[in-house]
Amino acid sequence: MEFLLITGMSGAGKSLALNYFEDRGYFCVDNLPPALISKFAELCLQSDLTKIALVSDIRGREFFNELFRELSQLEELGLNYNILFLEASDDILIRRYKESRRRHPLDNEGRILEAIARERKLLEELRGKASKIIDTGELKKAELEEELNQLYFSDQDNNLLxxxxxxxxxxxxxxxxxxxxxxxxxxxxxxxxxxxxxxxxxxxxxxxxxxxxxxxxxxxxxxxxxxxxxxxxxxxxxxxxxxxxxxxxxxxxxxxxxxxxxxxxxxxxxxxxxxxxxxxxx
Structure with a gap:
């Protein structure tokens, strides 16, 4: 079974990446609370699913207290997983939030730059565990998909159409x-x-x-x-x-x-x- 955890900075394009994997035949789940990852994996192992991709990130709030324990339980289940980490520069993330008019998950006081800095610090250890890291700052949607294609499907048929x-x-x-x-x-x-x-x-x-x-x-x-x-x-x-x-x-x-x-x-x-x-x- 292929089990991919997509995570990274808020506004870095995790939903776009998840949509890409869904188009490639993966069973996809967005914003899965970290505490449910191992339970979800157990259900997948009992099913006919062979390719899983899920997004779990800072929106889960009590993120790291649960996430790393859940990743350890995946290893105990004998499930090989990969982590895809998406990031972008502070300036680009700020611009994207201003364009979308959405609130950063950690921004409670209207100080988006401070929220991004806090999130980047919290994600530092998880970033170190990632098998693939993509800076999406200068990538258009099609360019991100091409990058994902090269990283995950270069040994397969590259014709997505x-x-x-x-x-x-x-x-x-x-x-x-x-x-x-x-x-x-x-x-x-x-x-x-x-x-x-x-x-x-x-x-x-x-x-x-x-x-x-x-x-x-x-x-x-x-x-x-x-x-x-x-x-x-x-x-x-x-x-x-x-x-x-x-x-x-x-x-x-x-x-x-x-x-x-x-x-x-x-x-x-x-x-x-x-x-x-x-x-x-x-």
Whole structure:
């Protein structure tokens, strides 16, 4: 079991980090009171969970009295854990709190700088136990995610983007979760060929018909090049899932063929793909 404790300075980006791990398939818990960590770990060991990430920090108030004892109990359970510690400079933390208009957990008198100094002192020993330390001060969200990817997933598939390809018929409505919608109703329609009408874009005869036209070849070249350009840009912005919906009139012929051909194109690039022909049986 992978058990990751995310902690560090308030305002340093722990919630962003937790969201990142959740997108990577971790079971995530935010603001778990330190006194509950070992009990939570015992429950996890009895479950099917294999990847756990939790945030526990100074919001737990009686932080260190409980936390270090809980970490010792994790070791007694034979559970290997890692600590990710996030920090930033005082100036950046002050700016972030002023921008968010939130109160620092230790700030009871409106003296945020003193609260940050106190928190930094309290976290000093825990910082020394951290297996990974990241200064988020100059990192944008996408840059933080890339840093986490390099630290924790560099030996795995670095392609975070899952692509859903959906064929559909406009007569049945556009998929509500689509990020990109492409209309291929301008392509020659196999529906008007009697021998092809009751086949679908999964059949070779229909594919051959759609693909034989110069307009299809020209469109596919331009469309696939556009997709090839866009996907890395979405990844840079930290997007983990992209739904591309391709529609024709009934969702049986042209859209199905185009989704299948786009899948073949993307499969060569080792993307994580899923295909849904939503309206093919309607």
């Amino acid at each position: 899952h692509i859903s390809l959906i064929s559909f018929g406009f007569k049945y409505g556009i998929p509500r979760d689509a990020d990109l919608v492409i209309d291929v109703r301008f392509l020659p329609n196999p529906y008007y060929v009697e021998s092809l009408r009751y086949q679908t874009g999964n059949d070779q005869e229909v594919q051959d018909y759609v693909l034989k036209w110069p307009v299809t070849e020209k469109f596919y070249q331009k469309f696939f090049n556009l997709v090839n350009f866009l996907l890395p840009e979405y990844q840079k912005e930290g997007k983990s899932h992209l739904a591309i919906a391709i529609g024709c009139t009934g969702g049986k012929h042209r859209s199905v063929t185009t989704v299948n051909k786009l899948a073949e194109f993307l499969d060569k690039k080792s993307y994580n793909l899923s295909i849904e022909h939503r309206d093919i049986n309607k």
